[in-house]
Amino acid sequence: MPDPVIPYKIYLQENEMPTAWYNLRADMKNKPAPLLDPETKQPMTKEALSAVFCEELVRQELDEDTAYYPIPQEICDFYKMYRPSPLVRAYCLEKKLGTPAKIYYKFEGNNTSGSHKLNSAIAQAYYAKQQGLVGVTTETGAGQWGTALSMACSYFELDCKVYMVKCSYEQKPHRREVMRTYGASVTPSPSTETEVGRRILEMHPGTTGSLGCAISEAVETASKHEGYRYVLGSVLNQVMLHQSVIGLEAKAAMDKYGIKPDVIIGCAGGGSNLGGLIAPFMGEKLRGEADYQFIAVEPASCPSLTRGVYAYDFCDTGMICPLAKMYTLGSNYIPSPSHAGGLRFHGMNSTLSQLYEDGLMEARSVVQTDVFAAAEEFARVEGILPAPESAHAIKVALDEAKKCIETGEEKTILFGLTGTGYFDMVSYEKFHNGVMSDYIPTDDELLEARDTLPKV
Amino acid sequence: MPDPVIPYKIYLQENEMPTAWYNLRADMKNKPAPLLDPETKQPMTKEALSAVFCEELVRQELDEDTAYYPIPQEICDFYKMYRPSPLVRAYCLEKKLGTPAKIYYKFEGNNTSGSHKLNSAIAQAYYAKQQGLVGVTTETGAGQWGTALSMACSYFELDCKVYMVKCSYEQKPHRREVMRTYGASVTPSPSTETEVGRRILEMHPGTTGSLGCAISEAVETASKHEGYRYVLGSVLNQVMLHQSVIGLEAKAAMDKYGIKPDVIIGCAGGGSNLGGLIAPFMGEKLRGEADYQFIAVEPASCPSLTRGVYAYDFCDTGMICPLAKMYTLGSNYIPSPSHAGGLRFHGMNSTLSQLYEDGLMEARSVVQTDVFAAAEEFARVEGILPAPESAHAIKVALDEAKKCIETGEEKTILFGLTGTGYFDMVSYEKFHNGVMSDYIPTDDELLEARDTLPKV
Secondary structure: OOOOOOOOEEOOOHHHOOOEEEOHHHHOOOOOOOOEOOOOOOEOOHHHHHOOOOHHHHHHHHOOOOOEEEOOHHHHHHHHHHOOOOEEEOHHHHHHHOOOOEEEEEEOOOOOOOEOOHHHHHHHHHHHHHOOOOEEEEEEOOOHHHHHHHHHHHHHOOEEEEEEEHHHHHHOHHHHHHHHHOOOEEEEEOOOOOHHHHHHHHHOOOOOOOHHHHHHHHHHHHHHOOOEEEOOOOOOHHHHHHHHHHHHHHHHHHHHOOOOOOEEEEEOOOOHHHHHHHHHHHHHHHOOOOOOEEEEEEEOOOOHHHHOEEEEEEOOOOOOOOEEEEEEOOOOOOOOOOOOOOOOOOOOOHHHHHHHHOOOOEEEEEOHHHHHHHHHHHHHHHOOOEOHHHHHHHHHHHHHHHHHHHHOOOOEEEEEEOEEOOOOHHHHHHHHOOOOOOOOOOHHHHHHHHHHOOOO | OOOOOOOOEEOOOHHHOOOEEEOHHHHOOOOOOOOEOOOOOOEOOHHHHHOOOOHHHHHHHHOOOOOEEEOOHHHHHHHHHHOOOOEEEOHHHHHHHOOOOEEEEEEOOOOOOOEOOHHHHHHHHHHHHHOOOOEEEEEEOOOHHHHHHHHHHHHHOOEEEEEEEHHHHHHOHHHHHHHHHOOOEEEEEOOOOOHHHHHHHHHOOOOOOOHHHHHHHHHHHHHHOOOEEEOOOOOOHHHHHHHHHHHHHHHHHHHHOOOOOOEEEEEOOOOHHHHHHHHHHHHHHHOOOOOOEEEEEEEOOOOHHHHOEEEEEEOOOOOOOOEEEEEEOOOOOOOOOOOOOOOOOOOOOHHHHHHHHOOOOEEEEEOHHHHHHHHHHHHHHHOOOEOHHHHHHHHHHHHHHHHHHHHOOOOEEEEEEOEEOOOOHHHHHHHHOOOOOOOOOOHHHHHHHHHHOOOO
16 A cells, blocks of 8 residues: 655644643653752742742643643634644655655744744733733743734733843834734833843943843833733743644644654754654653654854753843753853844753753754755745744754765654744845854853853 | 534645636626737737737636636645645634624735735746746735745746835835845836836836836836746736636635635735635626625725726836726826835726626725724734735725624625735834824826826
């Protein structure tokens, strides 16, 4: 019998969509280290975290045992407006490359936020609404998370205050208008609105900002406004939980056609997409049911996994957040302004860090001109104009597919295409005009950034 | 037996996708009037048209008899990269409005061109490649068509020269970079590159351009370069033919679930989306098999159907193109610069014009602040940020759904959501800041614009 013919795009039926999120930590033998209170160095309690985060989200953050969380019906309904996302077989790309590899990508860009971020935004807004809150605060880098949260808050009629990393705010004025369309307020960070913002501006006048700094401002604002909590679009384990919908859908679609990936590739900033994409596959690996090669791809200018240290660190530049044990460059590390777009976070989700530490996952870093060249190569054949973040995964997927030409291996490659680049045309323009440079921090720079690592 | 549950999004399977385009003219008793030679006033011959257009496209343009054109396999394959597009049941919008109406929209924005334009672009590029051409020229208004054609040309490795209406070029610099990503050259129109451009600049210094003017420039450039032909993204019957894929898919999806629309609504500039969406439904009406209400929605600032005349006119400002019998404001009509985005064409596809003349279709005009308010209302509930063009259809769909609240009718409404507004944030910003004005031309202005109507 011949294999079933694989369509260009596999869409699950609505009744085949996941009804529960998967909590990868439940299957880990070596659990990620707990969050610590920055003052006492003791594990953060539910009560202390609930001053900053929504209660149900705190429960999810701390829960290492429950494997499956049923997705509330209201969230399932919202998911149905833009999910299932397609699992695409890149037939045209394979043909163009002349590779024997079979390339698949899970495309999360077909929604107005332009990325996978909406998967967690709607969950977080839902729990905020359930708790009776007035609104939420957050940070955004490239703008996808801020847009996603604006959409989610608009849907549940919550107020939404967004601190946007200044360099992105300036590079992407149109993102601001999208967020305003959904009723959010957007402030460039660092700002003079918060104590921590004013302090950072004093220490680093002219800074273009960082995610870590914007996080500090959003946390401070939430703590000073009655009825507000802070929400975060990456890094946290609760976000990984919600994003597992990516991997669960991808796996269901592959299982439906009897496809088993050999290599799974995702870009990694804070880790939300990578963690979500690999979750059910890594679960099988942890349980000894199957084996896969996992590759995290990060920018050479912000190389937390490939050149960072595994240590307790602050998640924010202002050093007011709990300490997480993770691969980190130091909370004071700010990527060069020449670095385009997202994946700017100095650390990495603690679960992914533990998996990397345990040798269950690989990591590669790539320079940005290679990333944009890969983005253009992909766009011209597969149609979709990728976000620069997503193009990190494309770059390594192309590398792997090209290797197969030499070796003759018919590897099945799965990568996460997290989003579209429609709001990144300033960076594309730099690339087209040949004025994009590749920045790689020196060892000395990295050593210096680690000065701020807390003693634990 | 209960009705089958209608999913939020109906995706056809790939083997359910249309394999032939439908040529509505084959079922019309009153055929659209033929194109005329502007000098002799005689019907354009195949030979004369082939100097400007690709041969196969000329055949399609002139063919009033063949009902179905099989879609070539290469085009089917490309379609599979971004089609089928979803038919969406707007459950969330219905709930928010509290309407007994059932609202569906066919969403064509989930591709990098951001609109339905890619459906015809890939067909036209295919036929150009088949003919052994070097490249094609075209005009673009809001930029969707230019982007679509760039993508299609990149796929078939054809050169692509785009003349972009100057006001859009300035409002949407990022569109230019998207086209460059796909290897196209983009020139603001009117330009000094062509004779007609120089003449228009002399007559109207400081003009913000018009589609009619950009068409003239693209046609001139094609005629002066060996191995080039001109291609057009709307207005022509060949484009309507390719765009029938929208309606065929929508109808197949509805038939699959036993849904019959009562009202079908589309925005109308040159008519390509409207014509494509309504094609198979109008075919049924023409053959007496079913009845539907059709509503074309146009901007109050460019009201060709509602305030134009049905007459032979030039399709371009430079008056070098064939004459088409259509509803027109006069080829010299240029919408106010305060008019945001697309739907700027002075005329209307000749087939749609004939259907309107025969009373088979209605038309409404709407002012742009109402359009943007409808866009925002829609975005906040359904997630998708619509293109201003598409929002014309949304505005009337909302009007119809709100009427049903009063009358209690459970009408089934289908509208075309042609694209996304990610590159229209300058216009959204004007709307947010309250500096968007509604322009409605006076009767005198419209009379004056008709001065250039040719005597036939």
